[in-house]
Amino acid sequence: MMGYGGMGYGFDGMGYGLGFLWQIVWLVLIIAVIYFVVNSLSSSRGQAQTSTGGRALRILDERFARGEIDVEEYRRMREELLR
Template identity: 40%
Template sequence: MWGDYQVHGWGWMLFGGVHMILFWLLMVLLIVALVKWLKGPSNTEERGSQDALDILDQRLARGEIDMETYRKMKQELLQR
């Protein structure tokens, strides 16, 4: 009787250890997802558009493009 219990006991202990690792992994993933959700959507698209507008402003200031081209390109960037 005791021998049978010990064999199954070790099996359950190992299985329980795996469950504990999976549980904590799930908790960490849930916390990361919650933080990302609370933080809101990333502004990578908006920031990329802003960077492009800054570059466009610099090109106009250096005289690489004329005002008409600047207005067309700015309008295209803002529509994205």
């Protein structure tokens, strides 16, 4: 009644199993692209902050730990760096 391939083939002519696999492949590709975009955006922000502000804060912490600056100066400089 259904004709040739009525139950065994999807719209793409490859069969339901292979058509379903293509859907999974597309879904995985979309998820991978979204992951890499989000990951690259977050890592570039983290690198910028670490390379500029992170190093300066480490130096400031070290100077405070060695006693080169007092608490008031430390807080003022730290607040300035975090802006």
